[in-house]
Amino acid sequence: MKKKIIKISSIVLVVSIIVFGIYYKMKSGNVVTTELHEVAYGRVADFVEETGTVKSRSQRTIYSEATGEIKSIHVTEGDFVTEGDPIAEIDSEKLEIEIKSLDAQIGGLRATYKEAIKPVDKEEIAKAQASVNKTKVLLNEAKRNLENSKKLYESQAISHEAYKTAEENLAVQENTLKIEENELQLLKKGVSSNIKNQYEAQIAQLVYQKEILEKSREELMIKAPVSGIITETFLKEGAYVQQGTEVIEIANIKDLYIEVDVLASEVGEIKENGSAIIFSEDLGIDKLEGKVEKIYPKAFSKVSDLGIEQKRVRIEVAITENTELKIGYEVDCKFELWSKANILVVPDNTVFDFNDSKYVFIVEKDIAVLKKIETGLEGEDYIEIQSGLKEGDKVIVSPNEDIEEGVKIKDQND
Template sequence: MKKLKYFIIGLVILAVIGVGTYVAMRNSAVVAESYTVKSDDIKRFIDEIATVKAKNQRIVYSKSAGEVVKLDVSAGKTMKKGDIIAVINAEEAELQIKSIQAKKDALLALYKEATKLPTQEIINNAEANVRSIEILAENAKIDVEKAEKLVKEGAISQDNYQNALNNLKLQQEALEIANNELASIKKGPSENIKKQFEAQLSELDYQIDILNKSKGNALIEAPIDGVILETYVKEGSYLQPGIPVIEIGNDKDLYLEADVLISEVGDVKDGAQVLVYSDDLDIESITGIVTRIHPKAFSKISELGIEQKRVKIEIELSGNTDVLKVGYDVNVKIVTHDKKSIIAVPDSAIFDYEDGKYVYVVDGSKAALRKVETGIEGEDMIEIVSGLKEDDIVILNPDVEIKEGVQVKF
């Protein structure tokens, strides 16, 4: 009986020691946060800031010069196509037209005078002049023949003979000029002169046409139905052709524009899902899809003063967009990858160690180091390609106390 009694007491003591040991070990275990591995959906995003735009957003430019005498619009005003936006004083254009018309009238009078056909009286006078010079030239020829004979006989000097020759040459040249003038008179005005005058008259007509069109553009009209988004001039402003007057657009048909880095735009596809959010606007349930990726990159200076190459993309919106206004900036998440039902863990479980990516899994009640291969990274989850399976337990945010073989508790 005594032996049995001692045996029972021994068992009790061992049990007490075992419990004490377990409790001590339990109390010395490192407290950790855990996550049970499961299949999940994961999305990868590009975060950017986008600007709200209006479809058919257009800037209306002045097509004429003059002072703005009436500007009956302001930002926010609804306009119909054809409504008058501004009225420009066309008085200056009218004065310029009168000035150019006076120049044209004077030039036309010169043209008529220079191109009129010669009268018979003018032709008769030119012919009479030719005949008169012909007689003088014939007499000069006779005088040369006489002088040549007399100089040989020694009756006159060589100088006298030379004078006769000079007079003959003079009369022959005068006759040639007279014949040319007669031929020119009979031919009529020069074609070159006519073309010069006609070119100058056409140039003046062109200037008058431009000014008349400018007069017609004195009324600036809304080109589309929409809302005035911005005005660039005031009453009393003096405009030249090409100066912007207002910006108009349809504020009920909105879309977004975002500038994406060229290093990231390759992952963006037409039709990609876009999530829209803004803490300031308290946006709810607004989403979108990428509808256009512009073909040309451009340079843009970042907030840090760094020049970056970016590409503009356009995003079509869905959902209640009443809170949005043209010109607002909102945050967008452009989905570049979307995987369903894959093994994924929180990014806080993964860390770099030696030759790759690792996690701590719970093996029994101890931490065990395990290498993993990762895939795409979502907002806070990372795809696990290999190294983990469903129902594995991983330790989140492992600190310096977590080591291989360390007892952990949760």
């Protein structure tokens, strides 16, 4: 932004004969027609001027929280929406398939778990108990057979192989009894708590995965976070978006302010709650009242239009009047640095330097008279007069070489 420093005085009770700052002169004989200004009391103020951008305090850019193709956009620029209204939707077909797949897995695992923990049939326990009893009988027979085989082997009535067969049969019956007794105990106890915990953990994991997908499904419907006007849509239907992609901008057009970046070297005299004047020749805005609402505590670097890096401080200006300003407009803002009121002032284009002093031409009885003056505060448009003039004096505006002491003067407005 191009920076300007403007010093302007607003004149109170001034009878000004300035017409759009136009100076012209008509000379007929020794009479010069020119513009006159009547000296009066007024005010001098010093301002710093910068260009700012109109923004909304509730302006929000809405980003996609999911990945996919834009299925539909329910709003257009200029539409008013209420908080929570759907504004766009991302295609959910792929996500629905994943959710159905998880539903099937959860259902299958729950069925298996239910089957595993159901009570054991009493008939099965009875059968298992009968097998254990039968094996015990066979085990006792095997023990007796081994004792007989040992005596017969020692008396050399049977072979060693026959004796070894009796030993092996006993071992088989002992192992069989252990297995059947374990199976009987398992049937009586049911599934262990460890097995139950494993099933329950697997089911919980699948349910959690499903909840994540269902949450993602909610994110596929993009809703307005605040009430306001749709100011911009960044995408069209059919566009593919990633998480974090800009989708829509929404703002409250009734809650506008102006963001201005002021040179750090000039921001020191600007105060919060101080006045600001908003204007724009391009927009036909002559003067709007504003108020300095916030001065940021930190400066930042910014490259000017001339390519010069500058330190600037951001200022927020509240608009205190009803206005037709729109978001994104650029307007000029003037911040008052100081002012002095109820002082004698003249336009700055009436004062000139002569012999290292300040002078004006006044008109007395229609004759130009050179008058030495002492000046004080200087503004862009007006200068404070400390001595040499009094209220009601008429001074010549923009005097040139045709104006000299003793020349007869005629007011161009007469």
